[in-house]
Each structure stands twice: as structure tokens, then as C-alpha cells.
Amino acid sequence: MFDFSTITTAIDQFLHSVLPSQAALLVECILVALCAVLAYVMLAIVMIFMERKVCAAFQCRLGPMRVGPWGLLQVFADVFKMLIKEIISIKNSDKVLYNLAPYLVVMSSVLTFSCLPFAKGLQVLDFNIGVFFIMAASSFGVLGILLAGWSSNNKYSMIGAVRSGAQMISYELSIGLCILSIVALSGTMQISELVAAQADGWFIFRGHIPAFVAFIIYLIAGNAETNRAPFDLPEAESELTAGFHTEYSGMHFGFFYVAEFMNLFIVAGIASTLFLGGWTPLHISGFDSFNTIMDYIPGVVWFLGKTFFVIWLLMWVRWTFPRLRIDQVVSLEWKYLVPIGLLNLLIMTLCVVMGWTF
């Protein structure tokens, strides 16, 4: 497998040879931030286009077809439109918090995004408590949503935000339990090591039943974390018009919109990292020639392929299921997912201790 760290190291050495070390670090930081944000935005655009086409296919439609071939330029046109729209300020709203909220949401999502390992060595943040960091960074997005609902001075927004708070804080628990069971299986929290440990077999195969259960719970809870149907109560358009972002316009709304899509990508990316082997190719022990062919496919393709597969699964759910009610959402989490997750963690630990894993 090609190791991207050779490129990054080369750039690092080059910068250090021409610049003093402080300046080199600064340039590196800017370069990394630029790349991360660019990748973030490009992926968001791809995702929006994908969502439209997938949804159209489920609904026996064609989706966008007019702007560009197969409507490829539609999303760019939409983004451009959103950029030039006026950002409306609301009378009697809490101006500081109102303007801060979308940035908090995007920040949390960019931070989490930068932890994703796209290929060997192609990762912004990688340290020994990587998984912990992901959970911490992703969980302050809810703060932005709560602030948005509170500061908008709108009753619909308020109800949406409160729903969102109840829902996201609840479902973080399940996500934590699922991730813990994988940590128990692998024995590490560093993301690069987690992926490397799956070179001979993805965790969903190695951890068999408990890993599979954790994967399913993770998908459900991840869907709830991203506020997508059937868990889209915070913005349930038929109940609360647009929930917490009712009062936002222009790019402020755009931030919520993009962050929602990218959170979906992040949830799917973490799922593929933790359960489906991240950028590691599919290896079947004994089939050496097959394994060699698989190795020729670059790691980025593997990672994006797996991630988009999970995204597609989540979109399938999104466009099929009706919306739950708030009490059903909460009781699903606390009465079913959390107990099952705890039990699953216990079983996983037992399996690891007894050596019942592959």
C-alpha cells in the first residue's frame, strides 16, 4: 500500500530547509487547514448531489437534470445562490449567540472530519486517544443547535432545539458504547492503529456477533446523531417548519445544511473505519492472488467506497421511513439501544478475554 506520509514528510523537510522552523509550522498549518476545508466542501457537494439522485431513484424520478449534464452543476448553482443570499438578522434575537451558532456546528463537524483516515498516512489528527477525541469533538455540535434554537427567539426553533438536545445527548451514549466495544476488541484508541489492526480482517468479521450488533446500533444511533429521518424531529418540517434553523438564511443556513450532510459522511466514515477496515483492502486469507489484486486498489478508493456504501444505506433508510415521535425516539434509546449496547459490550469483552475472536 502506498504510504502518504512519504509525501507529507517530503513537504515537511522541504519547508524546513527553506524556512525557519516556526514559519514552516505556520505554513504547514495553513496548508493542512486549506486541504481539510476544501475536501470538506467538495465532499459536501458530492453528498448533496448523491442525496438528490438517490432520493430521486427511490421516488421514481430523475432528480436534477437541467443544469449541466445529468444535473451535475445543480449543486454548484445552489451553493452559489446560497452564498449571495442576504443573511437576515432577527429582531429581538440574541445577536452574538445567533451568529455564533452555525460556526459552532461547522467547527465541531470539521474537527471530527479531520480525524478520518482517508488512506495510509492521509490523516490530519492522529494521536493515542483519537477515538475519544472524535466523540468529544462531535458532541459539541449539539451546543450550536441548542444555541441556534435559543437565540432565534422563535418558538418553533426552541422546540426543535430542545428535541435535538434530548435526542443527540441520548444517542451519544449508544455511539460511545459501540465504539467502546471496538476499542475492547482492538486494544487501542489510536485511529491509525485501529485501521492497521484490520489489515488481516475487518473488525466486523473478527468480532463476529458482538461487532455486528455494535455496527447495527452504531448505524441507528449515528442516524439519530445526524438528525436525519426517521430521527429528523429537530427540524421536522411538517411539525416545526424547519426546527432550530427556521430563522437562518443565506450562508448561515448553508452552514447547518453542509454540517448536516458532512455529519452523515463522518458517521459513515467512522463506521467504515471502525467496522469495515477503513482504507484497508478486502483480504481473504488463503487467496493470495486475490489479495494482491485488492492491494492494487488505492486506499482512498477503499475508504470512500466503504463510506459511500454506508451513506447509501443511511439514505435508503432516510427515504423509506416515516418520522418517529419524540417519546418513541427517547424510549428507543433508553429502553432498547442502551441496554443492548451494554450487554453487547460485556459480550465483546468476554469474547476478547476468552479469545473467541478471529
Added chain:
Amino acid sequence: MNPEFIDINDFRARMETLRRTGMNFLRDIIGMDWGEEGLGAIYSLENTSTGQVLQTAVRCCDREKPSIPTVCDLWSVAELYEREVYDFFGIHFAGHPDMRRLYLRNDWVGHPLRKDYNEDEAINPIRMENEIPEDVQRPYELAEDAEMEISDKLTNKIHGDQYIINIGPQHPATHGVLRFRLALDGEEIRKIDIHCGYIHRGIEKMSEKMTYPQILALTDRLDYLSAHQNRHALCMCIEKAMGIEITDRTQYIRTIMDELQRIDSHLLFLSCAAMDLGAITTFIYGFRDREKILDIFEEVTGGRLIQNYNTIGGVQYDITPDFAKKVKEFCQYQKGKLQEYNDVFTNNIITRKRMIGVGILSYDDAISYGCTGGTGRASGWACDVRKRHPYALYDKVDFKEIIYKNGDCYDRFLVRLDEIVESIHIIEQLIDNIPEGDYKVKTKPIIRIPEGRYSASVEGSRGEFGVFIESKGDKSPYRIKFRPMGLPLVAAMHKILKGAKIADLIAIGATLDYVIPDIDR
């Protein structure tokens, strides 16, 4: 029809007797202004077990301070009906707990359906400021000397310390401009106050100045999803009054069109109910299939939503030569699609959890609130006008009246799905046998209805749609009244909503299936 006039002093006692003897369905209250003879109201009653129909009327000679005893404790639906009469005629209903205007603003001057109403625009200009919410108001009470007086007690409609939220007038789930003022406790609804009239066009008032053929065009704009049935009812009423015999061919065409319209409406119901619950894919499926009916409508009548097809003495144009073929094709197509809705939506676990046991309307409440149509049948009330008082060809075709028992959202949903099947069944019995003949009989160039009172009712897409005409022998009616299908449904909302959450309100609203232009006529 000839209502039984009751003296105002015996009125309350007589109505109580009628209620006790089984007249449990109050179809409508028709406010009347008889000029010199005073103001009054006509009550249309029905005994749901025997099918006996009775009209009573009451008259109040005092034009300055007219007052009639309320009946809203006998029939729950009277609460809104009486508010409507109060709004348009200024008749106070003594003992009514909430005597406010229903449609017009509180600061409206005068009562528009009175014959002496001053239409000067200077009196009621377009007001640019908001209406003051009437959280506090004074109910009218019957004092000891039997005179109406304004009581000193103030009633709080909605308490100030609760979280008040407006659902509507512009809201995705009210399917139009209806406004619910909700008092919330967390997510739970404590109180609901209904505000109608945002698109009230005064069709009944307009009609009093129009000739009968002109009025026909307005009926399609009442409940636009039962445009055919509405117009059918008015045509039937006028034909009955003038003694016009219509041809068999017309009857066949009308019946088929009514049923197509019903399928159209139920498909839209299915789509919108799914959309309100968040299942957008099902919404698109419903609209995709509904499009096929609209195409048929367009080909035959020229209109898709508003068809203007029925006319006095027949229908506007003859059916197209390949009408029968297209309708049969559609019937075949639609039968296959029903399973698809069930697979993707009806049998979904979340749909069932959201609907089963939610928003229960009991059998007695359904009758007391006069919730006809699918809503009533879901509660076990056999209220189909096509069976109760057959008209057109409904006594000649074989079809089942779909009745469910529980009266919850899921049953209301299933009733409509099953009715699509029954409607297809009716169409299939008729479509091959459309007799030759005239599609329209010759009528006089100027339509005059002989003096008297006439009424007709049909089964609209969402309940009983009735027309009442009082004529003085002129080209235009002295008073015309349409029985709304949606108003009783909305009246029942606060009963159904006991202990429901916001999300339930949406599910209940969707399955009650009201259409706002029908409430705001």
C-alpha cells in the same frame, strides 16, 4: 323540505326531547334572515339508527338583540355551527360557553349575511394591524329575567403561563390556511383554539346576488378535492326543485366522475398523510398515481383540479370516445399500486406506532360532532350518504360501506385506502354499460326555482356535503347554504387531542383529512 317551526319559548324543551328520542346527528344549523319575520335558524337533524330525518326551525323577532337558546350541550358540533351563525347573523345563542366570531375578525362591523347589512367599504376597511388575541372575553349569559346580558365574568381561553404556539395560518401541516392556537406543556397539548376564516370568500353571500348557473362555478372552489361531488349536489338540488328529469347517461357519467374524484381525493389524502408523518417517498407515489386521474379529467372536462363539469340538467360536455378505455386502464393500474403503498408505508412499523391508538374518536363523539365521511366510518358510524339516502346510481351498484371500529388514526387511514378499492369496484360495474342518449337535457334559458326550501346532499370525498336553498322564485336564491364537511372534523379536534403531543396533532390533522376552503366557504 318543510321545517317544523317551533316557538322560541318551547324551543329548548323540544330540542331536548328530540335529542332524547334518538335524533343524535345534527347535520347543520342554517342561519336565516327572514326580513320582517325576524332572524332565525333551521336545524337539520337525523336519527342515525332509524334514518329518520327532521328539520326544525326557530324564529326570533327581535332584530336588535336576537337570541336563541343554545343546543351545543346536546350536539357538540353546534358549538362551532352556532358561532358561525352568530358571526354572520348576529344571533346570540344563550348559554353558549364561547360566543365569539368564527370567521371574521373581532373588530368587524355588522353581520354580513343579514339582509340589512351595509356593504360600504368605509365601514370595514382592509385593516393593516393585527387582531388582538381574545384570551380574555366575556361570555353571554341568560339572566333571570330571560334577557341576554354580558356577564362580568372573564374567561381565559388559554392561560398565560402556558407555552402558546401557533400552528398556522401558514404551516406545512394544516394543508391550507387554518390556524390552531395551542397551549403546550412540554410537547403535550393542553388546549387548542381554532381560528378559521383566513380564506373565507363569502361564497354564500356572493351567491345571493348570482344566478344559479353562476353559482355552479363556485361550488368547485369549496372543497377542491370533491369538486365533482359538490357540483353534483347543487345540480341535484336545483333539478329537484325545478322538476328536471335527467337522462340515464348523465347519471352514469356523474356517478363515475364522483368516484374518480373520490379516488383522486383519497390518493391525495394518502400522500399528504405520509408526508406529514415524514415519509416523502410515499407522497411522491400517491401523486404519481393521482396524475393519471387528473389526465382523464383534463381530457373529458378541460380542467384538472377545478373541472366545472356538472351543469343543471346534465353535464357540460359528452365524454370522449376513449374515456371508458382510459378509465379501465387506470382501474387496473391502480389496483396493483395499492399493495405498493402498503409495503412502503401502511405496514411500516413506525407508521403503525405513530397511528395505532393515537387520536381516538369514539362512536358517540363521531355522531355528536357530526364527523361524517371516512372519519365517522373509522369510528364505526355507518354514515355513508350513498347508502343512507342513495342518489344517482348508488342504489343500483353493489359496493361495501367500509367501516372500522377503533376510530384511531390508523383506522381513518385504512378506511380511505379501502374506499379506493370500493370506488374502483363501482366504476368497473358502470363503465361498460354507459347507455346512449343525451348527456344534457334542455333547460329554460333562465333558471328560476319555484318558491320554497330545497335541500340535497351527496357523499363528498370527506363526508356529507349538503346544499340548502331557500328560494323566493327569483333567478338567484334568497339564501343558499352549503354544509361543510371539514368544520365538524375541526370541531372534534379538541376532543381527539386530549393528551396528544405536537407530532400527534399532525398525524390527527392529516388523517381527519379536512380541506380548508370547505371550512371557510
